Structure formats: C-alpha cells, structure tokens
Amino acid sequence: MTLLTIRQSGGANIVSIPKSILKMLGLHPGSPLDLSVEDHRIVLTPISQETSLESLLQGSPKERLALTEEDREWVNEKAAGKEEI
Numbered sequence: 001m002t003l004l005t006i007r008q009s010g011g012a013n014i015v016s017i018p019k020s021i022l023k024m025l026g027l028h029p030g031s032p033l034d035l036s037v038e039d040h041r042i043v044l045t046p047i048s049q050e051t052s053l054e055s056l057l058q059g060s061p062k063e064r065l066a067l068t069e070e071d072r073e074w075v076n077e078k079a080a081g082k083e084e085i
Helices: 019-025 053-057 069-076
Strands: 007-009 012-014 033-038 041-046
Antiparallel strands (some): 007 012
C-alpha cells in the first residue's frame, strides 16, 4: 500500500501518483482517468483510447507535417496501376 497526501495548489486539490505505479499501469502524464466513488473509496480507472493517426501526431510540431516538394510530386503523380483515388 502507498500512502498519499492531498495537497492544495491554487484552487485545486492534488494527489500525486508515484512513477512506479504509472509505469506498472503503462500510464503517463496526460493519460485520461475515470474517477468514481465506490463504498466511500476513491477509484481511478484508466480510460482506454483507440490509437488514431490524429492522436499519434497530436504532439508533433506543425512545421514537420507540411508537404515537401517531393510529397507534392508524389501526390500529383498519375496512378500507375489500380490504385484507388
């Protein structure tokens, strides 16, 4: 069992989760959690999210997502076989 203390920061009440627990559960800062109360106990449950291209690229710098000249040539290239458009 791990002992935690509720702290106050500004108007928020905060509980810090130890890194070892985050690692064990595969969580990181920013991971969504569901908070519920069951039998006078606080229960935090990780929320599984489907991985999408948008979520993977969310933190990428915008300038790295811009089309290069090589990309434009490829995009404008005529289909060579039975590619779908």
